[in-house]
Amino acid sequence: MTVDFLAADAPLRDWDNHCLWHPFTPMSAWVTEQAPIISGSDGFQLIDTAGHRYLDGISSLWCNVHGHHVPEIDQAVREQLDRVAHSTLLGLASEPSIRLAKALLDRAPAGLSRVFYSDSGATTVEVALKMAYQYHRQKSPAAEDRSTFLCIGNAYHGDTLGTVSVGGIDLFHRCYRHLLFQTLTAPSPVALRVPAGHTQDSWLQHCFDEVERLLQLHHQNLAAVVMEPLVQGAAGILVHPTGYLQHVRRLCDKYDVLLIVDEVATGFGRTGSLFACEQEQVCPDFLCLAKGISGGYLPLGATLTTERIYKAFLGEPWQGRTFYHGHTYTGNALACAAGLASLKLFEERRVLENAAASAALISARLADLHQHPHVAEVRQRGLMVGIELVRDRETLTSFPVQFRLGHQVTLAARRRGVILRPLGDVIVLMPAPAMPQHLISRICDTAIECINEVVADALQRCSLGSA
Ligand SMILES: *Cc1c(COP(=O)(O)O)cnc(C)c1O
Secondary structure, X not given: OOOOOOOOOOOHHHHHHHHOOOOOOOHHHHHHHOOOOEEEEEXXXXXXXXXXXXXXXXXXXXXXXXXXXXXXXXXXXXXXXXOOOOOOXXXXXXXXXXXXXXXXXXXXXXXXXXXXXXXXXXXXXXHHHHHHHXXXXXXXXXXXXXXXXXEEOOOOOOXXXXXXXXXXXXHHHHHHHHHOOOOEEXXXXXXXXXXOOOOHHHHHHHHHHHHHHHHHHHHHHEEEEEEOOOEEOOOOOXXXXXXXXXXXXXXXXXXXXXXXXXXXXXXXXXXXXXXXXXXXXXXOOEEEEOHHHHOOOOOOEEEEEEHHHHHXXXXXXXXXXXXXXXXXXXXXXXXXXXXXXXXXXXXXXXXXXXXXXXXXXXXXXXXXXXXXXXXXXEEXXXXXXXXXXXXXXXXXXXXXHHHOHHHHHHHHXXXXXXXXXXXXXXXXXXXXXXXXXXXHHHHHHHHHHHHHHHHHHHHHHHHHHHO
């Protein structure tokens, strides 16, 4: 018997538990937790089927920019819908994809001159990896076979196998190691926990030196260096020291290796500037954009590159120099229309100025946490914030993993009407760049309250356990 899947009184909770498999989710715990089923929105709030409202404290996984149900973006998508929802970029051009490419290049670091569309963050990095690899095989006068990439420790570039190959998050990636291509890894330049024999300064210096050593030794085999600029998001909002991105760019120039910068998370105002690269006056050879590109409305990715790369793919059609890669929904018209409306709002509403005010407010609001006995570190760059919780601040030991401490904090926040999502025991705050300051305050205050509640509870469990 078939049921009416559109019925107003459909048992959605049941269907969710029986039909869906959620991403990055331990499903046995999920089915007991009754996560809100979102059916509406109002500005920066999401509304569930029971009518409860939740402040979106993580920009719907780091992509929302101007809030939800934004009249200007809704209108732009609707107008596009009245024309055509999708047509292919294979063999046809499309109006919104052309306008958006022009708008992106006008705002991206000078030197980038070509836009290759796809439909997610992972695909933008896959595109850059394949283009870099193929570039070396086709460049003139002397083509080379350069078959590996230099990555940064604990990197995250997506979940497809190519991006997992250049990633380094053990928990997500170790299971697939035999399926991956070989890469080299430079240590992530962060110094909360440093290897024995190092001070924080000597360790950071070592990280700077190590990239150079690896490039010097292996540049003839390296197609590119791949990195997240300024902040490694999924690794736990790890903030790089000032100058690291520029250091890597200089070394790439010196050793003639291409630089792929993954701005999927940092792009579109998340670190304070439209693109994080701007803060170190860096122009990469490939700039990967997704998440915020459509204002957080629709799936869209873009890999921007230079004329030098582009030219190596030119030739007579039968010579086989073409970039043979494309996804069916590449450069989707609705997504590009949303992206154009989003860029317009950035300027009309001075969103970057708002983001700067919000970033300063967050620093002030979270200042007390720096002394908190169970906070190892508060890391922040612009609107990307990570609060790392530990059992012991001196030894940096964690609470037992069974406690799922970060997860407990987000459940406590949800009870107070705020949506957060942790990375292990790092509480992540990622408000939208356009969020007004009174809502920013509410997210910070709720996070602190929930951290205190959950930590107190965890300490009690620990003392009961040892008694
Ligand atoms: C989220 C993210 C990706 C992957 O984007 P998807 O759209 O989920 O494929 C890649 N790189 C970085 C830095 C990210 O934060």
